[in-house]
Amino acid sequence: MTDVREEVSVSERRELLAAALDFADLCAKTTASIMKSGFDVSKKDDASLVTTADVETERVFRVGIQERFPSMGLLGEELGESNEGADFRWIIDPIDGTAEFARHLPVYGCIIGLYYKDEPLLGVIDHQGMGVRSHGAYGLGAFTNNTPLRIEDCNPGESGAAARIGLPSLASFLRPSDASAVFRAVVEAYPNFRVYHTCYAHTLVASGGLDASMEWQTPLWDLAATQILIEEAGGHYGSIQSSEGSGKKRLFSAVFGKPAIVARLTEIIENTLG
């Protein structure tokens, strides 16, 4: 069966990737300038934080998409969805890790993804505060700061307790319902974990800094660039379960990284969920 993404020619994919990288530059410039000049922080209905930088960065991105790709779909964390049902759908989380941004920690990131007929076509994760950017596109490979990425699977014995995995904090397993048993089972199997609580963990998995990572019940935009980035780097990406609901309300869980660890983590999580 042909992958539906083959319908988009290589040269078109290259052009779309170039556009995504231009948009990432624009977003990075906007966020950096607001970080420098100061910003307001407020709480959203779900108690998560939003700053004037999140909103302005997404606005700048939307203007860019509307100018260059007016008929394509667009879903953003802060400003909603437009052109619903279009074959191409851009997804943006302008600042993933707003709580980190608000405290001036550089591990936040801008996530840009483009899907074609519900399949991930390209993705960019840009850590403007660290000068680190990863990108990947279907059939075109994955890169961090333009170095090609290659996720190697574990050597026998390396997939156990010594493996370095990324995790969300326990707080993320307590909503929308209590899944703290999943957290406990995972940390017991992989006690050598890190918690950055942003897409920096995704970048690190793609780049070899972590062996695997996961997200738990998080909106689509948090994962918008991850699947294509990991798969183009040679890793595995597995969806665990997604909640009911649609659009902004739907939540996703995923495990990604070295194939042996993704398989083991998936098994642990499925056993825990019963």
Place this chain on the structure above:
Amino acid sequence: MTDVREEVSVSERRELLAAALDFADLCAKTTASIMKSGFDVSKKDDASLVTTADVETERVFRVGIQERFPSMGLLGEELGESNEGADFRWIIDPIDGTAEFARHLPVYGCIIGLYYKDEPLLGVIDHQGMGVRSHGAYGLGAFTNNTPLRIEDCNPGESGAAARIGLPSLASFLRPSDASAVFRAVVEAYPNFRVYHTCYAHTLVASGGLDASMEWQTPLWDLAATQILIEEAGGHYGSIQSSEGSGKKRLFSAVFGKPAIVARLTEIIENTLG
């Protein structure tokens, strides 16, 4: 009772601090140059990693101390103790977070502390890979990249579940004996935690990025700069317990940050230990 550190005049403290910052420059230059040119990684007897960068950075520091302060004591992670029993004792962890350094994650740090008659006189934590340096000295304040630091205590209600704390990974609570009950009790009380697994968490507590953090059963050099940095920034630092033994074998646990959270964390840990 007069603090014993008053025996060191303000001008002498300033001179020692200036020297410590010079040494930090020297270490940063050495580490950065080796990061660039490549390094070998090997396992120590305790299964932790060491690289040629750890050893060379500490060697350069030792040469500097021997030239400028030949009669002062010196304890380093990689190359042992000299001038034991001297009033002034320099302590260095040339690369805290060697496992991060080996994977090219910039959250590792160089820790330099100076103790006078067993009291912390000054400390520097330098994150060369991130361009972030914190320092503090007795009576002279604490700074990150030369901005004065001020740890404010929590507003009522802020010391609970929403507080952001730093933690070692579960792996650190499994040695030298199983204290996973401490980890479980702490994350239940503070589910919104981060795990950087290096002294970057200490820098963040001093600089306002985290509300509190802790270390569990770790050698003295991992904490060599932390107490003075936190206390000069206005936070609290509490030792929990230290293991028996002496020198390189002795291990320390500590909680530090906003006073209300340090008090609560200490209570949780002591209740768990029984």
